[in-house]
Amino acid sequence: MPTRTPDAQPLRCAIYTRKSTAQGLEQAFNSLDAQREACLRFIQNQPGWAPCPVPYQDGGFSGSSLERPGFQSLMADLEAGVLDVVAVYKVDRLSRSLLDFARVMERFSARGVAFVSVTQNFSTADAMGLLTLNMLMSFAEFEREMITERIRDKVSAQRRKGCWTGGMVPFGYRVEQKRLVVVPEEAKWVGRLFQSYLGGMSVLDLVQTLNAEQVPFKSALKPRPDPWSKAAVIRLLRNRLYTGSISSHGSWYPGQHETLIDAATFDRVQGLLAHQSHRIKGVSRNAHYLVRGTLKCGACGAALTSASTRRRGRTYRYYRCTTREKKGKQTCPTRQFSAEALEAFVVDQLRRAIREGRISAESVAAKAERIASSVRQHHATRELLLNGQATGLSDPCLSDLEREIRSSEEEEAELRWVAGILGNFDVLWDLLSPGNQQRLVQNLVKEVVVAERDGLLRVTLRDLAA
Secondary structure, three states: OOOOOOOOOOEEEEEEEEEOOOOOOOOOOOHHHHHHHHHHHHHHOOOOEEEOOOOEEEEOOOOOOOOOHHHHHHHHHHHOOOOOEEEEOOHHHHOOOHHHHHHHHHHHHHOOOEEEEOOOOOOOOOHHHHHHHHHHHHHHHHHHHHHHHHHHHHHHHHHHOOOOOOOOOOOOEEEEOOEEEEOHHHHHHHHHHHHHHHOOOOHHHHHHHHHHOOOOOOOOOOOOOOOOOHHHHHHHHOOHHHHOEEEEOOEEEEOOOOOOOOHHHHHHHHHHHHHHHHHHOOOOOOOOOOOOOOEEEOOOOOEEEEEEEEEOOEEEEEEEEHHHHHHOOOOOOOOOEEHHHHHHHHHHHHHHHHHOOOOOHHHHHHHHHHHHHHHHHHHHHHHHHHOOOOOOOOHHHHHHHHHHHHHHHHHHHHHHHHHHHHOOHHHHHHHOOHHHHHHHHHHHEEEEEEEOOOOEEEEEEOOOOO
């Protein structure tokens, strides 16, 4: 246990408390208060110890994660060097994950901070204490896993009995007293969608109808003009829950909620969806596209996606607006574009930029050299760390430094490759493989905006010299 001489400054002791649920926290004296009081009594009985006035507490946060505001505040003060001891009521109040706990202990050790559990008498200063600590954490993690397993088994048993156990409430229902109850207005739309699809309407037609009628979309994170999309309608048409069933681990059981779609209708719709899916697979989306990932629609701001089709033995490649593809031509006027023509224009713009000096091999090589200089400094720091000559840096800092070195070395190599191509672009471009042509374009082009209505195609280049 850490001690101080009588004339030394008192040890600064932080008290950390945690409760997994928010239940009872509204009481005048709750579990967090009880934990803090027990820790205070322990600290007051230790000569030369003084409790920190700052409360580090997390009410309603699980110990399976370190993403807790009180804990993060504690670690920030620890890194700032204003703490000497961290006290908790029990080990599992700090963490219930053995791996997370080991990492936290490494940070404590690097800062010379002691850890104390006031109801489990041990010290982290000796081997026996560390063994005891690891044993306690193993049991804490085992207890957490057992609780998780029991909850999982309970939920599975409830679903096998047809009970609703939570999750995203499907369109057509609402939850009352933990049961799914039919919403008549939405239920009429569910039946209409299934019948309309069987009647020959496409998924896109259904999307346009729902948005035109302003049918609410309950799972939308924020309101938007046209919330329904093809993916949302397909999910609805494939949801077997509407047949009065509940799923559990891939199997379906009779549910306690009311049926909206009979099994025969549902199976017929699945057959049509499967046929449509098989037919769509004939369209290749894996062909090579030079400017994929950089294209934006000038009308609606959405990304342009790549696709291709094959007719009479020939493959036609093109780009099209994702908004128009998902929600129909009424939502965006931008039509699909020939990939060959658009890519040829972008390459011409690159040639012009190189001729005019807006992109140069020299500026890119200079940036690569600046990165190389930084890498050399990082390597020198790393050697000092490995030889024990650098102070104030711990193992986590070494790991971050090594990641930074790897990332910088990869960036430097890529820039030197780009500079080599730019030095003789006109000759080397046609010799590059399609994959390397795309790689070069991705390095040089930041964004391509296609505004069909204005007859504009704007190419924005990356500032590689910065």
